[in-house]
Amino acid sequence: MPSPVTWALGVAACLLALAAVPAAAAPAPAAPKSDDCLMCHSDKDLKRSKPVSGRPDSLFVDGAALKASAHGGFECVACHTTGTAPHEALPRVRCADCHDDVRATLAGGAHGRPATVAGKPAPACTSCHGVHDVKRAAAMSIDTCGGCHARQVGLYRDSVHGRERARGGSEAATCRSCHGPAHALRARTDPQAPTYHLNLPRTCAQCHADSELARRHNITVGNVYQLYMDSIHGRAVSKSGLLVAANCSDCHGAHEIQPRTAPTSRVYRANIPATCGGCHAGVRHDYAESVHGLAVAKGDPRAPVCTDCHSAHQIRRTEAAPWQLEVIRECGTCHAESLKTYRDTFHGKVTALGFTRVAKCADCHGSHRILPPADQRSTVAASNILGTCRQCHASATWKFTEFHPHADPADRVRFPKLYWTWLAMTALLIGTFGFFGLHTALWLPRSLWERLRRRRNGGES
Amino acid sequence: MSGHYFRLNLYHRILHGMVIFSFLGLAVTGLPLKYAGSGWGVWLSHALGGPFTTGYLHRFFAVVTFLYFALHLGYVARLVLERRPGVFWGPDSMVPQLHDAVQLVQHMRYFVGLGPRPRFGRWAYWEKFDYWAVFWGVSIIGGSGLLLWFPTFFARYLPGWIFNIAIIIHSDEALLAVGFIFTVHFFNVHLRPEKFPMDPVIFTGRVHEDEFRAEHPAEYERLKDAGRLELFAADPPPRWLLNFSRVVGFSSLAIGTILIWLIIATALR
Numbered sequence: 001m002p003s004p005v006t007w008a009l010g011v012a013a014c015l016l017a018l019a020a021v022p023a024a025a026a027p028a029p030a031a032p033k034s035d036d037c038l039m040c041h042s043d044k045d046l047k048r049s050k051p052v053s054g055r056p057d058s059l060f061v062d063g064a065a066l067k068a069s070a071h072g073g074f075e076c077v078a079c080h081t082t083g084t085a086p087h088e089a090l091p092r093v094r095c096a097d098c099h100d101d102v103r104a105t106l107a108g109g110a111h112g113r114p115a116t117v118a119g120k121p122a123p124a125c126t127s128c129h130g131v132h133d134v135k136r137a138a139a140m141s142i143d144t145c146g147g148c149h150a151r152q153v154g155l156y157r158d159s160v161h162g163r164e165r166a167r168g169g170s171e172a173a174t175c176r177s178c179h180g181p182a183h184a185l186r187a188r189t190d191p192q193a194p195t196y197h198l199n200l201p202r203t204c205a206q207c208h209a210d211s212e213l214a215r216r217h218n219i220t221v222g223n224v225y226q227l228y229m230d231s232i233h234g235r236a237v238s239k240s241g242l243l244v245a246a247n248c249s250d251c252h253g254a255h256e257i258q259p260r261t262a263p264t265s266r267v268y269r270a271n272i273p274a275t276c277g278g279c280h281a282g283v284r285h286d287y288a289e290s291v292h293g294l295a296v297a298k299g300d301p302r303a304p305v306c307t308d309c310h311s312a313h314q315i316r317r318t319e320a321a322p323w324q325l326e327v328i329r330e331c332g333t334c335h336a337e338s339l340k341t342y343r344d345t346f347h348g349k350v351t352a353l354g355f356t357r358v359a360k361c362a363d364c365h366g367s368h369r370i371l372p373p374a375d376q377r378s379t380v381a382a383s384n385i386l387g388t389c390r391q392c393h394a395s396a397t398w399k400f401t402e403f404h405p406h407a408d409p410a411d412r413v414r415f416p417k418l419y420w421t422w423l424a425m426t427a428l429l430i431g432t433f434g435f436f437g438l439h440t441a442l443w444l445p446r447s448l449w450e451r452l453r454r455r456r457n458g459g460e461s
Numbered sequence: 462m463s464g465h466y467f468r469l470n471l472y473h474r475i476l477h478g479m480v481i482f483s484f485l486g487l488a489v490t491g492l493p494l495k496y497a498g499s500g501w502g503v504w505l506s507h508a509l510g511g512p513f514t515t516g517y518l519h520r521f522f523a524v525v526t527f528l529y530f531a532l533h534l535g536y537v538a539r540l541v542l543e544r545r546p547g548v549f550w551g552p553d554s555m556v557p558q559l560h561d562a563v564q565l566v567q568h569m570r571y572f573v574g575l576g577p578r579p580r581f582g583r584w585a586y587w588e589k590f591d592y593w594a595v596f597w598g599v600s601i602i603g604g605s606g607l608l609l610w611f612p613t614f615f616a617r618y619l620p621g622w623i624f625n626i627a628i629i630i631h632s633d634e635a636l637l638a639v640g641f642i643f644t645v646h647f648f649n650v651h652l653r654p655e656k657f658p659m660d661p662v663i664f665t666g667r668v669h670e671d672e673f674r675a676e677h678p679a680e681y682e683r684l685k686d687a688g689r690l691e692l693f694a695a696d697p698p699p700r701w702l703l704n705f706s707r708v709v710g711f712s713s714l715a716i717g718t719i720l721i722w723l724i725i726a727t728a729l730r
Contacts (some may be wrong), residue, residue, distance in 0.1 A: 029601070346494075349497035355511055400612065417625075425637075436641070444574035
């Protein structure tokens with residue numbers, strides 16, 4: 001409990017304070033007009049008497065800019081509430097006195113953080129809106145963001161989105177399209193941010209799930225969002241919440257997004273192995289050694305990159321039958337002859353029927369590290385072929401490996417035994433069907449005539 | 462007198478029943494694999510449980526085939542051991558003889574109206590051809606099929622390319638067999654206008670005297686002259702047997718006709 005003396009002192013202090021307020025206000029002169037202020041502050045050389053850390057030395061105020069600004073209708077004292085003419089150092093202007101709602105919005109966002117982070121000073125209202133030349137949100141541009149985020153804005157300007165904007169396209173994404181409104185903006189590490197790893201696909205989908213928009217802008221894949229969300233990456237992100245699963249920007253980049261036809265694009269054909277390899281480092285290593293990887297490295301445009309087999313947005317589990325069967329056809333788009341001869345074998349027919357429990361291309365040749373048979377490391381090299389066959393045919397012998405999994409009986413030079421067998425069988429078929437075809441063709445009218453004759457004779461032969 | 466005579470005994474008929482059963486089974490389970498690239502091949506294979514199920518069934522029907530083949534060889538061996546005359550030569554024999562070639566030429570001349578119908582004996586030349594076609598077919602298709610059934614076993618003794626040969630032979634010979642049975646055999650035996658829509662003799666074993674005299678006059682005369690005709694006298698086929706003949710016969714004809722139609726349609730596509 002406070003002592004009676006303390007009580008008395010407290011009450012006295014309160015009474016004094018109440019008396020002091022009107023006493024201080026009463027002798028104050030009328031609040032100065034802006035013109036009064038500008039009498040001094042229009043001097044371009046007006047400086048502080050002593051520098052204050054973090055604030056400019058110049059006390060010049062551009063009256064014209066102020067008049068033209070969003071705050072043009074306000075007197076200086078609207079913000080500098082304690083300002084008198086003349087005056088000593090004034091307290092910092094508190095925008096929140098008027099814009100209280102913005103303070104709430106800013107709180108918790110990246111732009112509302114109170115302190116310097118990673119060497120970047122905490123942004124103030126004036127960082128974006130200006131000091132006296134106060135800009136409305138509508139009057140602000142990407143340059144405003146560029147004030148702090150110069151590198152990102154620079155990348156953006158050269159991106160497919162930035163260039164479309166520069167051409168006057170109003171549908172291309174700007175900073176705000178992906179990052180959200182500036183006051184509420186959250187860093188991409190924030191689970192609530194639209195650019196957070198798990199949220200980004202939905203953010204991109206604001207535009208890229210719209211097939212009409214895709215059509216208007218000649219974007220070839222109109223249903224990219226749906227395809228992605230069904231893919232192994234999309235499911236890992238949306239269902240499992242995996243931060244390590246690729247989202248849009250992992251492949252396409254973020255600010256620097258380029259069309260896949262641009263050689264600088266992360267999804268440009270020749271760059272795809274490196275882009276996928278960003279996560280799939282082991283696969284990239286194997287692929288780089290393969291016939292395909294070497295051909296791509298040499299600049300062969302026909303050699304397959306990751307997306308040729310795995311697709312771009314519909315990437316599926318490779319253990320699943322539909323993918324395993326489709327990739328056979330995919331191999332066949334280049335290796336047409338090999339696919340044709342494969343389809344002549346039991347292996348090829350079973351897979352054609354939609355079943356996978358037989359050898360498929362990759363079971364013998366490998367997948368990422370496909371090497372030519374002449375390479376001693378190849379799964380189909382003469383020294384390794386028996387082991388490859390024995391993956392399924394456990395008791396296979398060296399003689400067993402003399403089977404040709406890609407035989408063409410029509411090729412007399414490479415497969416003479418098969419050629420002559422095939423020719424003999426064909427001759428047998430043509431001979432038999434030819435002879436009996438003729439036999440039947442002649443017998444049919446005669447037999448018909450015979451039957452009619454019997455009927456005329458009343459059943460007698 | 463007008464009655465029926467036995468043309469085929471029960472053993473013949475049971476064995477031919479096994480041929481029908483296994484042949485249709487082999488065709489229905491084998492063709493979807495051969496025609497895996499066609500829509501109906503995929504459909505039929507899936508309808509039957511997929512290539513591994515059809516493969517299992519195909520081997521079952523193959524066993525039935527090997528079984529009737531062995532039973533027939535046993536039958537022939539018994540005839541030989543009993544010193545039955547005429548197994549390898551003569552009018553009862555299946556062995557092609559000079560008169561078969563002559564009758565083939567005569568028959569072709571008859572087709573175009575250049576002569577009378579040859580007087581066929583017990584086995585006409587096309588019937589002998591069908592008989593030997595089964596012999597040839599079972600050996601060739603069965604042999605190549607065994608190679609493909611047990612590849613690692615046979616690869617202990619034979620080079621691997623033998624399986625490439627086996628694939629070609631098994632597939633083409635099967636096409637020949639299926640194509641022949643479902644067109645030429647069906648026409649010769651069942652679908653030609655004099656027999657249309659089917660000849661039930663393979664099920665009933667009995668042939669009417671009129672038809673006997675029309676189709677196999679030389680045999681009829683031979684038996685009659687030898688006084689042995691009445692040894693083959695038969696009661697008319699019972700109604701249940703005729704009905705059975707129709708059900709099995711028409712079903713088999715239908716399966717065969719559908720399959721050959723699909724094969725031809727695929728070939729023409």
